[in-house]
Amino acid sequence: MAEPTAAAAGSAPGAAVRAEDLTWLRRGKRIVDGVTLDVPAGVVTGFLGANGAGKTTTLRLMLGLITGQGRTTYFGSPLEHWRDPARVVGVVMGGVAGHPRHTVAAHLRMVAAGAGVADNRVEEVLERVGLTATTGKRLEELSLGMAQRAGIAQALLGDPAALFLDEPANGLDPHSIRWLRDTLRQLAEEGKAVLVSSHLLAEMQHLADRVVVLARGRVVAQTAVGDLARMGAEVTVQSPRVADLAEAVRTLGGTFRLLGDGRASIRGISRFQTGDLAAERGIPLHWLDEKALSLEDYYLSVAEEEFRIP
Template sequence: MTSIDVHHLTKEYGTRRAVDDLTFGVAPGRVTGFLGPNGAGKSTTLRLVLGLDRPTSGTATVGGRPYAAYAEPLRQVGALLDAQAAHGSRTARDHLRALAVSNRIASRRVDEVLEEAGLTAVAHKRIKTFSLGMRQRLGIAAALLGDPAVVLLDEPSNGLDPEGIIWIRALMRGLAREGRTVLVSSHLMNETATFADHLVVLGRGRLLADTSMRDFIAAHSTRRVRARTSDPARLRTALARAGHTLEDAGDGRWTVEGARAEDIGALAAHEGVPLLELADEEASLEEAYLALTAEAAEFSAPGTAAAPAEPPVPASTHRPEA
């Protein structure tokens, strides 16, 4: 059993409740996106799962045990919370060697993860000379060092160049295909949409959603059809008789809210209206996310919640060093 299980988890800092009676599970074999506005409690939850904070009440376990119960935690759980945590005066290789020794991991594994993270050429350079993207790669290498069954990553694409972003996407999906449990926290909706199978969404410390990506988007978006025709006037008239409204989307395209492509296609065929394009559309993850979290954002600029989202598209943690 390698799942992450959170049960009635609550964390209070003085009078502020950062995590509020939170219950959810993260299953193996899929990538789970961990989403929420700033101040939603994501980082606090990750710290509680990894034993870096103690809950006020409730439990957070990995593989049925608290993280602190593992004598060699890197063999069970790999996590990246802060890419800046590594000692700047160490080389990348020495940083990983120290972690390997503390968890009885073979030294050959250090070279393996350096190569996997694309850092072999800079393995003997001091970490303080690294760019943010290189530090991020090193943090991911540290998370993979113990070949863990559970991987937690906080903003893993932060600072990565386009090649690095493609690499981390493939890495996360590959880990999930191997049957590992992968939990990824991110603020980048479009990026999350490329790798996540499941979503856990928080707002003001509470659970807002725990569902598959597809079900999440379907639940928080409106059905819509995109069409292109050489005779929009006839199509508008035909749709009006059926109770639909044709909206001008610009660039010669039209949309019909609350409809399915098969229904619009059948109606157009019956009326003899030529269609040059017809497709169902679904909201982007960003649209669905903003629709759900509009009231749960603790920090937002005026008008942010009402601003239009992008156009819809077709259907290592280790223990701190001294």
């Protein structure tokens, strides 16, 4: 089967990569439990979960590196049906793996040869990740940030239509994280399906277009990051008559909670609705603020069970 292209991937949004009912047991315990998720083309999908939630195991199942129940299709077909899998999906799991004494360029040329990719592609990907000045460095000499760049270069050798990265921001300095964010965003804009597993919620809020939340081996939520602003923003008000707002807020379907010092927390209605209610009733407001639901708040609400003691 001919390899897909990023352009072809972009023509079928929502259907680039699909995992269905993935299950994997270790000593009778379900480490991955019926996971179903989509990786659409043209967006960055964040795969969120605490350490030990089963993210890496799920990725390995999706890639066929371990065997379990369920199936994963890439652009409609299992990965093993594609003639050139390196052109279908690129993978970054912990930087770049190779002989520590090999140079970056030599390592990438070996990988390219094994994948049937022309040598000149090595120079292209090194330029793409900003490593043209370090091609002669040995793998053992690379910093953590450079190793992550080299890993992405390796994953991009086949110009794959999908890209999977497992905890790529771990241990990176702020400059490297910013570079990673910009690079993955650009790859998604080119039409690639990008899946990034992480437990760094603040960073994922800046990077991901949508998130899939894994808790104890199960998918507990999937949502677009852009929808968080419409999912329970909190309005905080302060007034000498703050309690007088309670009934009006509840009439509109909102929730009202006193905080003390004349302050209250309101959810379920916007700051505009809150201000209008106060004005209609002649209630003076000394403070009104609205805070959108953060990815961390959302994650903690849907993955609460992850933190319960069995």
